[in-house]
Amino acid sequence: MTSTSSSTHTPDDRRRLPRGVNVTLLLWRALLRLCPRAFRRTYALEMEQVLRAMLLDAWRERGLRGVARLWAPVLGDLLAGAVAAHGDDLGLSLGALKRSWLMSRMRWSAITIFCAYIALALTGMGFQKLTEDIMKTNIPTVYPVIRLTHGAIVVGAVVSLLAVLIGGLPIAWDAIRQAFQERRWGVLALFAAPPLSLAIWLGWTWTILNVIQPAKRSLTSHDPFVIGIGRSWVGLLFLAAIASVIAVSVAVSRSHITPERYRFALRAAIVAALGMFITAAGVAAFGLQVQVVAPQALSALASPLEFGQSTGVNLVVQSIVMFIASIVAAVCIFHGLSAPPTRPDTTAALA
Numbered sequence: 001m002t003s004t005s006s007s008t009h010t011p012d013d014r015r016r017l018p019r020g021v022n023v024t025l026l027l028w029r030a031l032l033r034l035c036p037r038a039f040r041r042t043y044a045l046e047m048e049q050v051l052r053a054m055l056l057d058a059w060r061e062r063g064l065r066g067v068a069r070l071w072a073p074v075l076g077d078l079l080a081g082a083v084a085a086h087g088d089d090l091g092l093s094l095g096a097l098k099r100s101w102l103m104s105r106m107r108w109s110a111i112t113i114f115c116a117y118i119a120l121a122l123t124g125m126g127f128q129k130l131t132e133d134i135m136k137t138n139i140p141t142v143y144p145v146i147r148l149t150h151g152a153i154v155v156g157a158v159v160s161l162l163a164v165l166i167g168g169l170p171i172a173w174d175a176i177r178q179a180f181q182e183r184r185w186g187v188l189a190l191f192a193a194p195p196l197s198l199a200i201w202l203g204w205t206w207t208i209l210n211v212i213q214p215a216k217r218s219l220t221s222h223d224p225f226v227i228g229i230g231r232s233w234v235g236l237l238f239l240a241a242i243a244s245v246i247a248v249s250v251a252v253s254r255s256h257i258t259p260e261r262y263r264f265a266l267r268a269a270i271v272a273a274l275g276m277f278i279t280a281a282g283v284a285a286f287g288l289q290v291q292v293v294a295p296q297a298l299s300a301l302a303s304p305l306e307f308g309q310s311t312g313v314n315l316v317v318q319s320i321v322m323f324i325a326s327i328v329a330a331v332c333i334f335h336g337l338s339a340p341p342t343r344p345d346t347t348a349a350l351a
Contacts, residue, residue, distance in 0.1 A: 020067040021055045024074070031078050073104045106262035109336030110171070111249045113269045113329045117164050118245050120276050120325040122238065123318050124157055127283055130314055134290060134297050143293050146286065153282035160275030167268030172248070175255035187254055193247030197240035204236055266336045273329040280322035287315035 017025070028051060032044060051074060058066035131150070134140075140147035172191070179187040212229060219226050291298055291312065298312030 017052075017056075018059050018064075018067075020064040021052070021059055024055055024067055024071065025052065028075065028078065031075060035078075106259060106266065106336045107253060107257070109332040110167075110262050110265045110269070111252060112332045113266075113272070113336075114164065114168060114249070115245055116325040116329040116332070117160060117272060117276065118241055120160070120279065120322050121157075122241055123321045123325070124153075124279060125237075127153070127315070127318050130311060130318070131286070134294075134311075137297070139290065139294050139297065143289070146289050146293070149282055149286045149289060153279050153286065156275045156278030156282060158275070160272045160279065163268045163270075163272035163275060167265035167272070171252060171257055171261050171265055174257055174261060175252055178255055179251075184254075187251045190247040190251035190254075194244035197244050201236050201240045204233060208233060262336065266333055269329060269333050273326060273333055276322065276326040276329055280319060280326050283315065283322055284319040287312065287319065 025048070028048070032040060054070060054074075055067055058070055062069075135150065140150065175187065176191055178184070179191075208229060216223075216225065287298065298315065299310055
């Protein structure tokens with residue numbers, strides 16, 4: 001195959017294509033010149049055929065909007081491939097364009113779901129701390145429905161955690177295994193961030209409980225020093241979570257994970273999203289029930305760590321955050337699973 005793609009299509013062929021498809025192809029052909037000549041002679045025709053089919057499918061489904069959504073992955077992959085081809089490193093294969101689009105769609109859907117779950121988990125920790133005094137009173141005993149609602153929140157949290165682990169651990173295992181095999185120490189260092197962040201936070205927790213608290217036993221919970229220490233504990237927890245999420249997301253994005261792994265994770269995320277919705281609905285129902293039977297428990301000021309807001313206000317904020325996280329997860333599941341399956345003729349290229 002020695003002819004380039006630009007010589008295989010007449011002006012009449014181009015006029016028959018939708019304008020959005022034509023403009024994208026013209027831009028792609030211009031950027032293709034950044035690749036080595038030998039590479040263009042070998043792959044250009046087949047790559048353009050794949051791209052043309054993708055663009056026409058996108059145009060039929062969503063028109064210009066569908067085509068525009070392909071610009072970033074298609075043109076970005078071409079630019080990255082040009083650099084790689086000149087470096088005689090990776091180059092672009094026949095299915096590279098299709099792989100970039102599908103893999104990017106599923107990968108970032110899975111990563112966003114993971115981030116949404118972490119946001120819900122952190123909010124859930126705040127909910128547990130906020131309501132522990134209520135659960136120690138006789139309110140759950142006198143009104144069993146409140147105890148049942150609290151139990152449903154715990155069940156939803158456990159279900160979502162197990163589903164995230166079932167879907168995410170195989171991806172993490174593949175990424176870590178590949179990093180060891182290919183001696184990619186940077187990826188392994190990224191996966192070391194979560195345990196390291198957890199160790200730092202646990203170390204600060206131990207210091208507070210065993211060093212600072214005994215030395216400052218005479219101070220009240222509303223003392224500025226005690227409030228500052230408490231907020232530093234919460235802030236360090238959030239920083240550890242953010243650092244861990246970013247590190248794992250970057251490590252996964254730099255690894256070669258098969259589409260089947262991502263699809264399995266996205267299917268497991270359906271259960272996770274269900275658990276997240278149960279948790280969010282439970283928090284909202286818990287707040288409403290306590291408001292009806294014991295409104296004084298919600299009107300009281302929460303811990304100074306809650307920035308002086310009442311327990312009721314904090315419960316409303318927490319339920320909103322949980323619902324937003326659940327909706328984000330559900331949207332990403334639909335977006336990721338709606339990616340078309342790999343065609344048989346491109347299976348080898350996507351492996």
